[in-house]
Amino acid sequence: MTLHERYADAMMKTLSPPLAVLVRGEGCYVWDENGTKYLDFLAGIAVNSLGHAHPDMVAAAQQQIGTLAHISNYFASPSQIELAERLKRLTGAGDAGRVYFCNSGAEANEAAFKLARLNTAGGRRSRILALNDSFHGRTMGALALTGKPLMRAPFEPVPGGVQHIETSIAALERELDDTVAALFLEPVKGEAGVIDLPEGYLRRARELCTQHGVLLIIDEVQTGAGRTGKWFAYEHSNVLPDAVTVAKGIGGGVPIGALVTFGDTSDLFLRGQHGSTFGGNPFVTATSNAVLGVIERDDLVGNAARRGEEIRELIVGMDSPLISEVRGRGLLLGIGLSEPVALKLAAAALVEGLIVNAANEFSIRIAPPLIVGDAELADFDERFRAALARVTSSGLVPATR
Template structure:
């Protein structure tokens, strides 16, 4: 174990392995303490929308830090007001929409639970529907929305009133009754392996929630802020939700989350029902404004769409690759055998950062700013990693071919 690993083992809680001691980044590359360069195609888990040390990000941090950093929730700031108006416009809420700025995706989802309770409790409705495979965060409320036993079992009992729905239209139809206050769903399930919902699932969820006077709340923590090539993934479906949660790419590396409400859902919270000391502070808000403004001004959403297609086309036909899922630059690469962890490790050895959310899926979520050079580098490194793993994990049929 190197010195930094000794330090980490001694001083940090043991909550997961740390692959390297990263010391700096630029664009889509990072360097470790030994000077090894890596191509970052995980982007801080779908966070670094502008890559590392982007001039727009750096300038926004420096300028705002030298002006006003934090004032608590007793005050507003110009940056906060600008960001709220910007998010309403990008989400298409109309005038009645409202925004609450938090510090993370899990905090935004905690507020979504409270929104559901405020809507349902006056009529005795306490059930919140979630979809199998969902991941909504690690705090107790958000974890209660996450039906993965390995995450939840050590912390039971969970928040009551959460019901899991299978990922099918038939199950969706059967899930609704007069106890349902809301349904919370990811348009694309990132942590489940970049899993897309069945065709028509979100549209039918919108119809059923409306028919049963329940809220439809979309968790766009991974898919929002342009990750799929639209500002929000729901905009590809033609529906209008009651609320959306967003984080990750919105701050391009600066911690920030938000709950955005539409229509009547905007009237549910009232003074005393929620707040946050750090939420919407001037520094975070200024960074998000700069990031979102740059994405919009430079038409990076088109680049997200174009590079996503280029990457999906590029991995087709590579060893072990069985297909792809996702949209824009949130891509799941399906493998034909459960060797995703081995592929991730082989990629890391060759200077490529990706991850394996499941045994047979590799997830990539690079910066929106990638171009031909980064795509070509990725395909070269990824192909080499796949070939190395394919050679060491040949099936009996392949061995005797």
């Protein structure tokens, strides 16, 4: 049997058949079982901040796995404490901040959901607001927050009390009052096709949440760890949340998530109200410290800002009738298409040795490693142009504007 056949025979059918079986990676490139080389401009869906097999990450993982891998949450480890302190500093939570470790973005949002339920103000606060077309994860609490009805439908009833609203300042002003416990939002809707919030939205959300005693909880699972050209995307709006959820890029490939609380929000959780067996174990926290340390040392946040603008210019410069707009910030970009051919374009890119993602039929998402440089950008330019030409020559779109 081939590896694809063995996959189909062994794996539960919750995912589509794999596009390829990958066996190794180095930097911004990966290779499949046949030796085909691909430029990875998805980075495990914004996970592989340092690309593949980065020597600092490898060294940290090897050292820690050979020393102390797991100890349960009855004990602490130096790497766990160091990472919590680092996240407090990087997020801006400061001395009053606190960190809860878990294993994924969905788990971080589950913890944040429970945190929101604790902000009751004597029972007056019974509503949690989230945004239409948002995505916060696939576990039941995170799914309740997710603003995609088709994803929720097979699993109803999901946990109650969540109201999804349109992504407009007018809707915020209409719905946010003293009966609301928390507002959940993504600063960029990654799974929706990299959709930016309206101008001024986060600043107004912060004002209204402060006015009404509502927790502003920002999901930075996909946007955090420097991906948008700031450590966290809320920094672009000069606001601070009451809590932020992070995962993906902070681990660079190891499974880790965290909830970081700010100010008085740090006092809501009491002992025994939440926990995780694997959360914050020595292996993942040591590896995460190495990843975040390299991002700081090598100014990869600045690199994300610079390279993102260069990639945007490359895409616009392709002057393709298929490309209608480029959205997002830094190294989380969405390419809006004029025709519903994103799946075909992503498939054509794969044939050209380029990994990108069709977030929906009208959107291509790209999220390369933060280490991306001149050579990779030139390679992307060549391969994506070739993919566009494949789709355009198929007759699916006009050949000229």
